[in-house]
Amino acid sequence: MKAKVTVMLKDGVLDPQGEAVRHALSAMGFDEVEGVRQGKLIELDLAKGTTEADIVAMCEKLLANTVIESYRIEM
Template sequence: MKARIFVTLKGGVLDPQGKAIHHALEGLGFGGVNDVRAGKLIELDLADGTSDEDIDAMCRKLLANTVIENYRIEKVA
C-alpha cells in the first residue's frame, strides 16, 4: 500500500521559494501567473493494513509542522 502526503504552507505563511519560482516564470515570459506556492510530496510505501490513524500520526508527529503547514493524505492502491 502506498500513501502520498502533500505538505503545503498555510495561507499567510510567507513562501520565498514560491515567490522566486513566480519571478522565474515571469522571466521566461509566462504571463497570467497570479501566485505560486511550493510544497512537498512525500511518498510512503506502507505495510498493508497500516491504519489511517497511524498515517495521520506520522504526519502530525514528523512529516508536517502544523504550526506552519497543512497536510493531505492520498492513499494509492
C-alpha cells in the same frame, strides 16, 4: 499499500520559494502566473494493516510542521 501525503504552507504564511519560482517564470515571459505556492509530496510504501490514523501520526510528528503547514493524505 501506498499513501501520498501532500504538505503545503498554510494560507497567510509567506512562501519565499514559491515567490522565487513566480519571479523566474515572469522573467521567462510567463506573465500570466500571478502566484505560486510550493509544497512537497511524500510517497509512503506501507505495510499491510497500516491505518490512516498511523499516517496522521506520522504527519503530526515528523512529515509536517503543523504550526505553518497543512497536509492532505491520499490512500
